[in-house]
Amino acid sequence: MNTYAKRLIHAIKLRNTSQSELARAVGVKPQSIQYLCKEGTKSTHSVKIAEILKINPQWLTDGIGLIEINTSISDIKSGYHANVEEGPEIMGRVPLISWVQAGEWAEIIDNFLPGDAEEWRLTTARVSKNAFSLRVKGDSMTNPHGAPSIPEGCVVVIDPNVQYNNKSIVVARLEDSMEATLKMLIIDGNQKFLKPLNPIYPLIPINGNCHIVGTAVRVEFDL
Numbered sequence: 001m002n003t004y005a006k007r008l009i010h011a012i013k014l015r016n017t018s019q020s021e022l023a024r025a026v027g028v029k030p031q032s033i034q035y036l037c038k039e040g041t042k043s044t045h046s047v048k049i050a051e052i053l054k055i056n057p058q059w060l061t062d063g064i065g066l067i068e069i070n071t072s073i074s075d076i077k078s079g080y081h082a083n084v085e086e087g088p089e090i091m092g093r094v095p096l097i098s099w100v101q102a103g104e105w106a107e108i109i110d111n112f113l114p115g116d117a118e119e120w121r122l123t124t125a126r127v128s129k130n131a132f133s134l135r136v137k138g139d140s141m142t143n144p145h146g147a148p149s150i151p152e153g154c155v156v157v158i159d160p161n162v163q164y165n166n167k168s169i170v171v172a173r174l175e176d177s178m179e180a181t182l183k184m185l186i187i188d189g190n191q192k193f194l195k196p197l198n199p200i201y202p203l204i205p206i207n208g209n210c211h212i213v214g215t216a217v218r219v220e221f222d223l
Contacts, residue, residue: 008040008049015054017053019034025052025122026045026052026122027048027119027121028045032045046061051122092123093121094132094133094157095114095133096135097116097133100178102213103173105180105213105214106211121155121220123218125157127161133157134156134182136153136156139152140197141182141196154219154221157216157219157220158213158215158217159215164215166185166186166188169184169215170183170194171214171215172211174204174210180213181194183196184196184197194206
């Protein structure tokens with residue numbers, strides 16, 4: 001058994017849960033967690049697992065740092081110390097969908113099935129039951145001058161029930177496109193624009209040719 005598997009088993013025992021319960025929370029088959037506890041080295045689900053078990057993801061994946069929150073006296077004696085505060089509470093799960101699905105979200109949401117998502121992601125954002133998430137493509141929202149910046153590969157949680165305002169980050173679909181797009185909404189008097197955060201891309205004027213699908217409420221990164 002490798003050290004990753006040993007750390008995972010220790011964390012599961014520490015949180016007084018089971019491999020099956022962890023699998024349900026992560027949204028994977030029990031066999032996946034069983035494999036990680038036996039042969040696993042690293043997993044694309046390691047960050048989720050760490051969030052659920054409330055442990056340091058670097059400790060889980062690489063053995064770097066200390067295990068994390070709510071460590072007992074017996075854990076301290078055994079060499080596992082906590083040096084960080086408890087992270088935000090997991091509020092629920094949202095589907096990770098395609099940009100085409102996002103453009104059609106208002107039409108397909110009532111018939112959307114769990115298997116229609118690429119995956120279901122845990123989130124710490126307080127969102128409505130209609131929320132979803134998207135993985136960012138391209139560099140149009142990468143701001144070379146600093147924050148806010150939403151680089152390629154990160155996951156954005158979108159809630160259609162959150163009111164958008166000037167400078168809100170929104171998912172929108174233009175009439176001449178099948179896919180949705182992620183941009184900053186600029187409202188200047190009677191004029192509206194979709195603004196990329198990357199200044200090399202132009203403003204997109206909108207005037208009745210655009211449907212705002214939802215408002216971004218959280219940006220999440222996979223390590």
